[in-house]
Amino acid sequence: MSDKVIRAMSADEVAPGGMKAVELDGNEIVVCNCGGIYYAVQRRCGHMNAPLDMGTLDGTYLTCPMHCAQFDITTGEALSGPVPPDLGHETLPPVLREYLQNIGMMMKHVRTESIRVYATKLEAGWIQIVL
Amino acid sequence: MKTDTRKKALHYFFGKVVGPLGFKFTPDAELMDFLLEQEVILQGKHGIPFCPCQPLRHDRARDMQIVCPCIPFHRKHFDVIKRCWCGLFVHKDVLDPDKLPQRSPKEVGLE
Numbered sequence: 615m616s617d618k619v620i621r622a623m624s625a626d627e628v629a630p631g632g633m634k635a636v637e638l639d640g641n642e643i644v645v646c647n648c649g650g651i652y653y654a655v656q657r658r659c660g661h662m663n664a665p666l667d668m669g670t671l672d673g674t675y676l677t678c679p680m681h682c683a684q685f686d687i688t689t690g691e692a693l694s695g696p697v698p699p700d701l702g703h704e705t706l707p708p709v710l711r712e713y714l715q716n717i718g719m720m721m722k723h724v725r726t727e728s729i730r731v732y733a734t735k736l737e738a739g740w741i742q743i744v745l
Numbered sequence: 746m747k748t749d750t751r752k753k754a755l756h757y758f759f760g761k762v763v764g765p766l767g768f769k770f771t772p773d774a775e776l777m778d779f780l781l782e783q784e785v786i787l788q789g790k791h792g793i794p795f796c797p798c799q800p801l802r803h804d805r806a807r808d809m810q811i812v813c814p815c816i817p818f819h820r821k822h823f824d825v826i827k828r829c830w831c832g833l834f835v836h837k838d839v840l841d842p843d844k845l846p847q848r849s850p851k852e853v854g855l856e
Contacts, residue, residue, distance in 0.1 A: 672757075672758070672761075673757055675754055675757065675758070684754065686750055686754065689750070691746070691747065691750055692746050693746060693750060693751045693754045694746070694751060694754075694788055694789075694792070695746075695789075695792060696792060697792045697793060698791070698792045698793065700805065726746075
């Protein structure tokens with residue numbers, strides 16, 4: 615079966631260092647512009663499905679906005695898992711403390727998986743993605 | 746998660762922070778590789794790349810002061826010894842870190 619190539623967006627829609635989300639054939643994808651080189655990765659974080667386009671792109675490293683898990687967008691590899699939250703010195707109400715403890719207990723078992731990468735092509739100013 | 750790529754990522758991020766602070770990675774490549782590997786292990790365990798040569802006290806305020814690169818928190822001492830405690834970073838003008846004198850914070854009047 616041959617790969618399907620789909621035109622995703624115009625190259626000038628993603629500024630250098632920027633990201634833009636797009637849905638193609640039911641696949642949620644983020645297009646990243648790393649100094650004129652375009653990469654495409656799955657939009658959902660490999661940790662807890664947060665939208666990665668709302669995160670931070672630094673070089674080829676993408677940090678998730680939710681728990682700061684990091685990925686290398688050239689390979690999709692998960693580089694680090696969630697960063698522990700800072701609850702500060704405030705004393706939380708017991709109900710909230712218990713709730714957060716339960717969440718923390720469940721989250722301990724959540725693994726950070728690598729994310730899928732898609733090949734990209736730049737043709738006549740359009741970014742095309744190979745599905 | 747592969748250790749080598751995580752080491753590369755830490756190297757990239759640390760480089761951006763320590764350069765403007767007047768520091769660079771140690772020219773001792775073997776030491777740098779070893780220390781970054783220890784930080785990758787610590788990051789895997791705690792979610793944060795703590796300094797590999799300092800003990801964790803499980804006191805968040807204190808522990809956050811040993812998150813690598815910890816230069817801004819201990820800059821007075823590091824500026825005197827021209828390197829950070831574990832030796833991952835040295836002042837930009839240092840060519841041979843082995844020749845740097847070891848001086849405790851007490852010796853230089855910081856304690």
